[in-house]
Amino acid sequence: MKIQSILFTLLFSMVFSSDSSAEWSFDQVNEFFTSCIEQHSPEFSIATYFHYCACTANKFDKYFTKDEFSMLVEQNVISTCKLCKKIINECTLEASS
Numbered sequence: 001m002k003i004q005s006i007l008f009t010l011l012f013s014m015v016f017s018s019d020s021s022a023e024w025s026f027d028q029v030n031e032f033f034t035s036c037i038e039q040h041s042p043e044f045s046i047a048t049y050f051h052y053c054a055c056t057a058n059k060f061d062k063y064f065t066k067d068e069f070s071m072l073v074e075q076n077v078i079s080t081c082k083l084c085k086k087i088i089n090e091c092t093l094e095a096s097s
Helices: 002-013 026-038 046-063 066-074 082-096
Strands: none
Touching: 026 046, 046 082
């Protein structure tokens, strides 16, 4: 699904602040969400995108520390990470229903 490839693009393009804290800050979660919304495609309603972006931002924040997520991005392994794929699939299904 195109929405999944958009998330991969978004994840690889995210830039985290130099803060050494392992926890995501409000600004980082907000940046994730905002960057996702900016990837909106006309084939999906804006409401669907809002739901999808909120879901993925919430779940990545819940299951990964900022440092863990940064490592996944740096190692370019998000597309092979089982938990990442599960999050993306769950959020795609939730947003599409």
